[in-house]
Amino acid sequence: MLIKDDIFKYFTNEEFEAQAYDQQLATWEQAKVKNRLSLFALNGGQALIIALAMTAMLALAANDVAAGLMTLGDFVLINAFMMQLFMPLNFLGFVYREIKGSLANIENLFGLLAKLPKVQDVPNAAMLNLAEQGRNSNNQASIMFNNITFAYNTKRPIIKGITFSVNAGEKVAVVGQSGSGKSTLVKLLFRFYDVNSGNININEQDISQVSQQSLRSHIGIVPQDTVLFNDTLFNNVQYGCPTASKDEVLKAIELAHLSEFISSLPDGLDTVVGERGLKLSGGEKQRVAIARTILKNPQILVFDEATSSLDSHSEQAILTAINEVTKSRTSLVIAHRLSTIIDSDNIIVMSHGEIVEQGNHQQLLALKGQYSNMWQLQQS
Ligand SMILES: Nc1ncnc2c1ncn2[C@@H]1O[C@H](COP(=O)(O)OP(=O)(O)O)[C@@H](O)[C@H]1O
Ligand SMILES: [Mg+2]
Incomplete structure (x- = not known):
């Protein structure tokens, strides 16, 4: 970094470099905003679906309790079941994002590991015969x-x-x-x-x-x-x-x-x-x-x-x-x-x-x- 630093000064290009950096930051900013928005859509959508489903189920159950087809105990039971089912589902959005992120990193890692050196030893390569x-x-x-x-x-x-x-x-x-x-x-x-x-x-x-x-x-x-x-x-x-x-x-x-x-x-x-x-x-x-x-x-x-x-x-x-x-x-x-x-x-x-x-x-x-x-x- 210090060596580059000197180069900027030799050519009085600090302004130019600052602009280039600014541009990079702007691109990063846009990507970050997109990322946040998509995350918001995912989490928001998920919460909405869950809330709607809960409301519908509980409304149906309440209806049955009022009609005398179910006891109040059944109603509480359904509520508890639904909570147990939906809480982990809610968590899934977060896990999905983590998995995606890790996969992207792993892909880079394996890409690097799969790279073969240009120059390879022949199988059972001999030693160079020198003292x-x-x-x-x-x-x-x-x-x-x-x-x-x-x-x-x-x-x-x-x-x-x-x-x-x-x-x-x-x-x-x-x-x-x-x-x-x-x-x-x-x-x-x-x-x-x-x-x-x-x-x-x-x-x-x-x-x-x-x-x-x-x-x-x-x-x-x-x-x-x-x-x-x-x-x-x-x-x-x-x-x-x-x-x-x-x-x-x-x-x-x-x-x-x-x-x-x-x-x-x-x-x-x-x-x-x-x-x-x-x-x-x-x-x-x-x-x-x-x-x-x-x-x-x-x-x-x-x-x-x-x-x-x-x-x-x-x-x-x-x-x-x-x-x-x-x-x-x-x-x-x-x-x-x-x-x-x-x-x-x-x-x-x-x-x-x-x-x-x-x-x-x-x-x-x-x-x-x-x-x-x-x-x-x-x-x-
Ligand atoms: N890694 C490289 N990839 C592509 N071209 C290269 C690379 N290294 C050197 N060259 C090119 O090979 C030519 C010979 O380079 P080099 O052997 O370093 O010359 P010399 O040491 O005689 O000055 C140069 O024209 C250079 O641009
Ligand atoms: Mg040379």
Whole structure:
């Protein structure tokens, strides 16, 4: 809510938002009036029918008593019976409304429960065959994107046949203009979506055949936009590995070059970061995300524009940290600033869902193509 609040003010749209809210309230008001009226009709009608029926019965009974066909006792008996019958009937209107209301809620609930996740494990899915969280550095992971295509919406293909591999222990960079599908590649690797054709293999194992849990436990992602929980800095970092000890968390924080910032805070590690981390700057949030991933200690590391909201000074610090943690690991680095990836083993240049160039920094410069253009632009 606070984040939205800021947006209203940036665009001085408080009036506009207040009107929109007012309209919503007016609709709600109308619905409420309708609801009340229908309830009134139901209860009123019911009471009327009951009253008429009571009057008619008692009039008939009184008539019979007057004619000597029934005793006064019979009259009282009929009255008592009628009361016993009609009181619960009167209650029925209320119960009916409650039942209707609950049914509407239950329908929503079951609708939600019946929803199947888009990505499903195959029956008896195998585990991804990798060593537990980087304990054995010999068992490294290679990644192979094998002619994959993908579209969020069938009408608009996003990835149009991409093939490349990241050998075990290598650092491969993906660059390209915004919207070319770089983050989508990461989501496919993490299996947030299934590819439309082709396959992605990790150590020759097709990721669509292994359990999502085992796949994701081996990949650490520093995403483009980090989501933090409204909790303390310490807990936010520890989220990377909830079983980690305090020392391990502190070490991760140190590696992510966060300690200096934290010691400048009056509450230090106990500082609460606000909803979605809004009390931190973009760069600070990204460093928390990096610390988290370092703590997770996965075999495969993915950085999605992890240094894009940092100034050159903190970027250098982060890059040192990134280089340290990627040294013995397979890593995929999506970068906006080319200066951050010149040391990569291979650089993939993407445009509109396709690979247009690839090679190392020197080779790509010699090509004098898109990469070299981007490089010139960023250098000037
Ligand atoms: N969840 C989504 N649903 C529909 N389209 C999406 C979704 N996410 C991204 N896109 C579209 O896919 C394209 C590639 O996005 P993305 O992979 O995030 O690009 P990049 O990271 O290279 O900037 C963009 O044009 C974007 O609009
Ligand atoms: Mg992106």
